[in-house]
Amino acid sequence: MDIVINIYVFALGAILGSFFNVVIYRLPRKYSITHGTSFCPHCKHRIMPLELVPIFSYLFLKGKCAHCHTPISLRYPIIEFITGLSFLVAYWRFGLSYATIIAMILASLCIIIAMIDIDTMEIFDRFHIMIFSLALIYVFFISTLGLTSHLIGFFIISVPLYVIAVITNGIGGGDIKLMAVSGFLLGYQASLVAFFFGAIFGGIVAVYLLLTKQTQMKSLIAFGPYLCIGIFIAYIYGLEIFTWYMSLLT
Ligand SMILES: [Zn+2]
Known part of the structure; x- marks a missing residue:
């Protein structure tokens, strides 16, 4: 039975991922x-329904258009796969629960935000509003953290980022707003974890690009995608990672 649920959850993600590909392409x-x-x-x-089956169509068509090759x-298949996988991870972590539904919506938004940021270096305000709305539902109906943690979460990363942005002009307003609304969703403990992972991943890629002198790959320097990965990790395991880290200090 469990294998059926796992396949169903992954398929749901992959099918939605296929729709996200359309959103990512058309919205900008x-x-x-x-x-x-x-x-x-x-x-x-015109792409026929049979050519739209997530992942399988790509494999079946050997990665080429059926008509002109x-x-x-x-x-496209990578985004379908990542969406399916993130849905699975959410289900493994929280089972059949509201927290899983929030995780799936959050993962979906993070994937769309990250890909559009890579393409355009921009995060649209409508996505900040969507994460904030999701956060309101989570904070008032699901979270056990307490409102204070969520309120501090709104400011704990966004304010320092804002100060850095004013001084260096090196951080986009979209990233600051992203960390504010997702910080509200995550609470301050997991916000710190989200930013930690975002900075680590972003830093590794930036150093790699500098060392290999691929400075023309500017799109990979967009900070949003790394923050998005951090935010999803933090939603899934943020509190555990934070508690573990604090236990090292005491
Ligand atoms: Zn074609």
Whole structure:
């Protein structure tokens, strides 16, 4: 029975991930998300339902358009896979619960935010509003942390980031707002964990790019995607990591 639920949860994520690919592609171009069928950007061949099965279609078509054989970007199946996997992780951690639903919505928003940030270096305000709305539901109906922790979470990373941004001009307003609204969702303990992981991942990639002199890969320097990874990790394991770290200090 459990294997069935696992497959179902992964499939749900992969199918939604396939929809997120559409959102990530169309939103920055201001195309309609609900109208219009998908087509191959090269030959305009309309993509048939059978060519839209997440991950499998890509494998079946060997990564090429069925009509003109132009290679399809590997990022489409990767996003489907990552969405499925993050849904699975949420289910493994919280079982069948409201916390899992919040985790799935959060993972979805993080994936869309991260990919659009990589493409455009921008985080749209509507996503901050969505995370904040999600946070309100979580804080008042699900969280056991207490309101104070969530309120401190709103400021604990965003305010220092704002100060750094004013001094260095090196951090985007989108990142600051992202850490404010997700800090409110996570509470201050997990916010610190989220930022820690974001800075580590972002730092590793920045150093790698500097060492290999790939400075033209500017898109990878967007901070948002690393913060998004940190935020999801922190939602899943933030409190445990924070408690473990504090126990080292005492
Ligand atoms: Zn084509």
